[in-house]
Each structure stands twice: as C-alpha cells, then as structure tokens.
Amino acid sequence: MQTAKRMNNLKTDIFTEMGKIVEEVRDKWEQIIDLGIGSPDRSPAEHVIKCLLDGVANPANYRYTSIRGLPELREAVANWYQRRFGVELNPETEIISLMGSQEGLALLPQVFLDPGDIALIPDPCYPIYRIATELAGGVVYPLPLTAENDFLPDFSRVDLQIADRAKLMILNYPNNPIACTAPPEFFEEVVNFARKHNIVVCHDAAYTELAFDGYRPSSFLEIPGAKEVGIEFHSLSKTYNFAGCRLAFAVGNPELIEALARLRSNTNYGVFTPIQLAGAAALNGPQDVVNENVLSYQRRRDILVDGLRALGWKIAKPKATMFVWAPIPDNYENSTDFAVDLIRRAGVVVIPGSAFGNLGDRYVRFGIVAPEEQLLEAIERIKNLHLFS
Ligand SMILES: Cc1ncc(COP(=O)(O)O)c(C=O)c1O
Structure with a gap:
C-alpha cells in the first residue's frame, strides 16, 4: 500500500x-x-460528571449538534471570559466550540494558508502547530525560543520579507513544553507586529488556569487591537481535567471564527450535547x-x-x-x-x-x-x- x-x-x-x-x-x-x-x-468535579451522566441518560441528546456549539456553552464561555479576563465576546459570532483545541489547531493552517504560504511557528513548540502547517502545504518559519530572550520570540530578528509574506503565527503562553510565561507587554508587541505585517495570530491558551504562587496569566485578547488580528484557543482538558471528553473553544475575531466554522462545517459536526452541557456546568459552576x-x-x-x-x-x-x-x-x-x-x-x-x-x-x-x-x-x-x- x-x-x-x-x-x-x-x-x-x-x-x-x-x-x-x-x-x-x-x-x-x-x-x-x-x-x-x-x-x-x-x-472533573462531581457536579460536572453528574451533568454529563444526566445528559447521556436523555434520549433527546443523541442528534447531530450545530457546528458552533450549543448556545448554553457559548454563553458560558462568554461569561467566563468576561469574569476571568474582562474580555467581551459575542456568543453568536465570536465563539466556536471544538472537539479539543487539537481539532482547531489541526484545521487552522488549512483555513489561512495556501500551499507555499509561510507560518511563523515557535521552536520548540507543541507539535501540532508544525505538523498541521506542513499538512496544509504551508512553510514553517521557526521563531527560536531561547533562554537568552526569556523564551519569547524576538520579532526584530524575523527577516522583513518573511514577515511580509507570513500569513499565520501561532503562539502559546504559558508554554508547553518550556513552561515559560509571557508578560502582557509581549502580547502588545505581537499585536503591533501582526498589524504591521498583516498576519493572523492564533494564541493557544491551554494553560492560563494552571499558574502558581498567585500568578494570573493574561489572555492575548486583553490587549487592545488583539481581536482585530487574532483568535485564542482555550481548552477544558487541563483546566477541568476533561481531556478525554474533548471540549475546547476558539474565540476572538468574528471573520476568523466564521472561516474556521465554515471549514469545520464541511469536515465535521458539533460536539456531543452532554459533553457541551457538562462543559458549560464546569465553566459556570464552583471552581x-x-x-x-x-x-x-x-x-x-x-x-x-x-x-x-x-x-x-x-x-x-x-x-x-x-x-x-x-x-x-x-x-x-x-x-x-x-x-x-x-x-x-x-x-x-x-x-x-x-x-x-x-x-x-x-x-x-x-x-x-x-x-x-x-x-x-x-x-x-x-x-x-x-x-x-
Ligand atoms: C499547548 C497545548 N495546546 C493544545 C493541546 C491540546 O489540548 P486539547 O485536549 O484541548 O486538544 C495541548 C495538550 O497537551 C497543549 O499542551
């Protein structure tokens, strides 16, 4: 074969x-x-498991679900973003639920890259960023993360022609695998760089809730102008010990979310209703x-x-x-x-x-x-x- x-x-x-x-x-x-x-x-919390069990026991919950996710879940996401980061999101247009952020990250380069287009991807990085870019026929331009620069990309070292040709940039703070973090000023730099070179930014924020010693990581979307250039992924996998259930969401720029929803509606269906309801219970309930x-x-x-x-x-x-x-x-x-x-x-x-x-x-x-x-x-x-x- x-x-x-x-x-x-x-x-x-x-x-x-x-x-x-x-x-x-x-x-x-x-x-x-x-x-x-x-x-x-x-x-996961007991009340979340209970919600999942109730949902599974309801015969009405076995139909296909809409691609963007149940209104209850999108409402819960919007409220959570408002409470946690002070970021306003329109549940109708600025939120999509996903079968884990991996699903969204795998689709992302197909949405934004034509074959030969450049994506700026950190080295090292969570592997799907590189793999999905290559599967879409895109070209990975590595952004080195080194101890000398606090494991943040140094945009002044990106070749100007490359920056102008790049269509997509994926970032991730707090970071897997390095476990480093980014200050809000760094995200300001990202927004300026992305605006200047017309690059779509995707910030993978899987670990914002697992932070220690009182530290509270920010959302990329807290930065003024961020929603004009990008989206953010967040996952329930680590925050709520929900990894096997496969539930995450992408939020931010409505046009980018619409494009992701369009590709997704041609390749998949929505998440199983009981999982979405349990996810909403996790976001809304006691933490x-x-x-x-x-x-x-x-x-x-x-x-x-x-x-x-x-x-x-x-x-x-x-x-x-x-x-x-x-x-x-x-x-x-x-x-x-x-x-x-x-x-x-x-x-x-x-x-x-x-x-x-x-x-x-x-x-x-x-x-x-x-x-x-x-x-x-x-x-x-x-x-x-x-x-x-
Ligand atoms: C940085 C990062 N992004 C995304 C994921 C995938 O998470 P999910 O379970 O939501 O697909 C992981 C999982 O380890 C991760 O570390």
Whole structure:
C-alpha cells in the first residue's frame, strides 16, 4: 500500500516511541514512573460528571449538534471570559466550540494558508502547530525560543520579507513544553507586529488556569487591537481535567471564527450535547477543582524541582503549566539518548525536547502528572544515576 507523500513527514508519535523502550524494561521495574504525556491524572468535579451522566441518560441528546456549539456553552464561555479576563465576546459570532483545541489547531493552517504560504511557528513548540502547517502545504518559519530572550520570540530578528509574506503565527503562553510565561507587554508587541505585517495570530491558551504562587496569566485578547488580528484557543482538558471528553473553544475575531466554522462545517459536526452541557456546568459552576489542581501541581512542581536541584541539576521553577523543562546533562549527545537512558536505568519516562523542535534537543520535558510519592521515587532513582557528580 502506498500512502500519500504528505504522510512521509509524519513520524510515529513520541509517546509510542517511548512506549516501546518502556516495554523493553518493564520487567526490570516494579513500577514505571510515567512523566511523559501531559494527561491530567485528576478527575472533573462531581457536579460536572453528574451533568454529563444526566445528559447521556436523555434520549433527546443523541442528534447531530450545530457546528458552533450549543448556545448554553457559548454563553458560558462568554461569561467566563468576561469574569476571568474582562474580555467581551459575542456568543453568536465570536465563539466556536471544538472537539479539543487539537481539532482547531489541526484545521487552522488549512483555513489561512495556501500551499507555499509561510507560518511563523515557535521552536520548540507543541507539535501540532508544525505538523498541521506542513499538512496544509504551508512553510514553517521557526521563531527560536531561547533562554537568552526569556523564551519569547524576538520579532526584530524575523527577516522583513518573511514577515511580509507570513500569513499565520501561532503562539502559546504559558508554554508547553518550556513552561515559560509571557508578560502582557509581549502580547502588545505581537499585536503591533501582526498589524504591521498583516498576519493572523492564533494564541493557544491551554494553560492560563494552571499558574502558581498567585500568578494570573493574561489572555492575548486583553490587549487592545488583539481581536482585530487574532483568535485564542482555550481548552477544558487541563483546566477541568476533561481531556478525554474533548471540549475546547476558539474565540476572538468574528471573520476568523466564521472561516474556521465554515471549514469545520464541511469536515465535521458539533460536539456531543452532554459533553457541551457538562462543559458549560464546569465553566459556570464552583471552581474548586481548578483551585485544587493549581495547589496540587504547585506542590508537585516544588517536590520535583527542589528534589532535582538538590542533586545539582540546574532547573528553572515554572510559574505555570504541568511541565518542567530541564536541560540535559552535558555528557549526553542529545535529548533522546538521555530520555532513553532515564527509562532504562531509572524506569522514569520523560519526553525528549527534540520531539518539540530542533532547539529542544538539549532539554527534556517532565510532566508533573503523577502523585507526589511517585515524584519522590523518581528523584530517588535519578539520584542513583549520579548525573551531576
Ligand atoms: C499547548 C497545548 N495546546 C493544545 C493541546 C491540546 O489540548 P486539547 O485536549 O484541548 O486538544 C495541548 C495538550 O497537551 C497543549 O499542551
């Protein structure tokens, strides 16, 4: 069987690759500590599960649903954006629900790029930005995220001709995989740059609610003029431990939302009604789960980062997300060698930074998605490797 040429650039995903190494060593370890995929290990609130159950029990809820989403959900999204960020959204025209932000991110380049068009994509980045751009026939122009520039793109270094030709830019703060954050002034710069060069901006805001020590990340749409140039994705996956239910939304510029809705209406249907109703209940109802998530991830972050620092590992303490981005020890050739070694010699799974882009290759990403005892055990096992002594 011959697959299309566009399939040639698609590798088996990194979680499957790491899974193969895990199988090789499974017998050696009583427990493999999996800090790989960023899948929340905590549950949604009880009232959200109850709403889902009630919705599933109602025979009227099994029809196709409209592409933009139920009015109840869009209303809930608009109210949440107003409460959380002070951003006004018109539920009719400025909001669309999605089967996870991954669905929207996968469609986005097809909406805005013709073959050969340029998209400005951070390196490293959440992989779908690059993959979806290439699947649409677009050309990725990397925006390097380096420690020297606080892991923010330096727009003054983007070639002017490239900037003028670029049609789309995707950004993500708080960031996966780097776990870094962006100040509101950076978003102002983004708006100015996008206006000047006529670039559609998509800000992927999956982690705004998982922030620590009282820090409250902003929405890109808080910046005056942002709605003229872009949209923002937000997902219920991490905020409300809803990842398997597949519910997210894109909000912002009505023309861009309309274009996304048009493509989506030709390729899909709306989200299952009970999931949308449960999502609305999550957004409207008590936010205890979100607060508990924050405290739990914050404690885990402290345990992991403090524990690894005590071994001599120089690691930044992130202000947000469910990840820790750690430089690999100097004596390793690359991030894959190091991640494979961690599985083989410590039974600990992390993701090699190269999975997120070339500039990730001297880092690995820890997901703080395991209970505290497992994080302590992981530190103990890593200690025995004497990586920094
Ligand atoms: C930055 C970022 N964007 C989007 C997603 C996809 O989330 P969803 O479950 O809404 O598709 C993830 C999931 O890990 C992510 O880290």
